[in-house]
Amino acid sequence: MTEKITIMDKKQLDLLEKLCNATAVSGDEFEVRKIVREEIDAVADEVTVDALGNVLAIKKGRGANKVRVMLAAHMDEIGLMIVKKDDDDDLFQFELVGGIDDRQLPGKAVLVGRDHLPGVIGAKPIHMTTKKERQNKIKVSEMRIDLGPDIGDKVEPGDRATFATRFAVLGPSVCAKALDDRFGVAILIQLLRQAPDHIDLLAAFTVQEEVGLRGARVAAYAFEPDMAVAVDATPAHDLPHWDEEDENVHYNTRLNEGPAIYVMDRATIADRRLVRWLQETAEDMGLPFQLRQPGGGGTDAGVIHKTRSGIPSISVSVPARYAHTAASIARLSDWANTVKLLGAALERVTPDLLAGERRN
């Protein structure tokens, strides 16, 4: 285990801050798409926005026998959609978009719509609750977003909302909303900038991952790559078990132990050749890495690997605690090492990597 802190340069940190503070609830990825295009339009050889809103960027290599390597990171985040204004009050009902634990909602500040209007999800004063009531969670149907008494028609059904959390660096860590998957977006932008010229780098900034991996499917079809890597954030459940006698053996990943390489999740069984490729790169470079505990979860790789006649795929994630809440916490060093690992791995891609049959 390494505790060496690698600080990303200021430019990358500022970019991640901008990306995390932007709002891009699944289906309305406009703000992140805009930032991505500002960053990559001058870097990539071709940039297109497809029918679903994916940003597809190509950085071409030189010479013959280039491997077409697809990288995917999703631009969208979990959030809320305003669905109805109360008949008799300036309060708004909302629905959840993506996998949000409803226990994370009461008492939160939110930003609503393209203008980021501040609002709050309140809760009944504790003084008015009974003990029995407090043993049950507060239902989403009972929650409202309150933007003040003069909101008028500045907000309307269909507007999206996110947590109002602002990006912060806490010592060796970053604390923000939507690190899942703005980490991936920031990493793809960086990898485009430093793309090696012996491969074609195909970067897909995807939409609607949180509601069904929709963007990645059509992006992979369009790119028709030889191989693909989904770059995402994955939960670090590395907290102590409530019972001190019990060891936490299901941690998925742990902070500070480097990029998480996937062998298997609920949606993908990674191509072993790609697992070895990443693992050997890390070992040769002296970079920390961890194998994500096989099990649940899924990434864009879940649909990419089954596109067309099949695309060898793998996922690499930055470990982050408290995904899908108002504030995730991750280590800057894990992010930096993920960039390093993927950067070095791309340098080592050759046609031999995928030659022959898929084998263990």
Next chain:
Amino acid sequence: MTDLLSQLKEMLSASGLSGFESPIREIVRTAWEPLTDELLVSKIGSLHGFKQGSGPDPRHRVLISAHMDAIGMMVTEIRDGLMHVTEIGGLDHRILPGQPVTVHGREDLPGVVVQPPAHLLPDSVGDGPVEMKYLMVDVGLLPREVQKKVRVGDPVSYAQAPLELTGEALAGHTLDNRVSVAATTLCLEALQSRHHTWDVWAVASAQEEETLGGAFTSPFDIRPDIAIVIDVCFAKGPGSNDWRSLPFGKGVGIGYGPNIHPALYDAFEKKAKDLEIPYHKDLMPKMSGTDAMAVQIVAEGIPCAVLGIPLRYMHTPVETVSLKDIRRAGRLMAEFITDLDKDSLNQIQWDA
């Protein structure tokens, strides 16, 4: 004239959990320094601001009690760089997961209250609310740094930044009861250009949320003839619509019930009517839930009035208030105090 919004935001930026009020006390001291003749700090930590009346000696005394302390949490245990906490004041554990907080250790550490993953909690929790004893605070530091910087007993404050909503509404933590301290400041400002014959003692009281410690002790030192207790009251809003809640942003509450001297209720009601300040009768059939519960029974007993500023989502980090009601409360107090004269006390009678 102080800008109310910036004054409030400054107060919200200072911590001051019950029993740990010194940061907020310094802010209030600075605000009241030019408005008072003398400032004292009581043994329990309340701030007393004295503004002398113009009447002949001996003068009557009116006390304004506005508690300045905040609800929050305290570190009970540190495990693997994460902290368990307990509550200071009344917190609904259901609003805690994901809340930004500040841990006041050897230095102030920003962090988040976190709900551990289900498989690390007892099976009985299921997808129900997670009790406070299982929640933790993460400040993003490595365990050895946390061990150096945090100890059991360190206070933990809400850190949600205030949000300006539409219609002069402000949302944030600890508006309970910094809005009443702000209203008291507005009252003191108004009194600068007015004659008042009575002595005024403005108190930013300590420990209301836990022990009422400030409200039991400051009146003993001051021995006022009457007391105005100002606090927040419930505003109508989601989950809060019965008789206990007053309309939001549509006037101050004037408390009515056993903690309140009925003659003072009548006097405030008349004053509000005369000045056309919107108000609502705030019914408190058993108790007021304010400093008045203590002030009323200090020494030989003190006649109390209770004013309320309607607040939504009380005791959450997104309490919401209307600035209009804060101004109304400040003005009502100032007008009431200006009109106190040598006969006023005679009018505060039972069965009159």
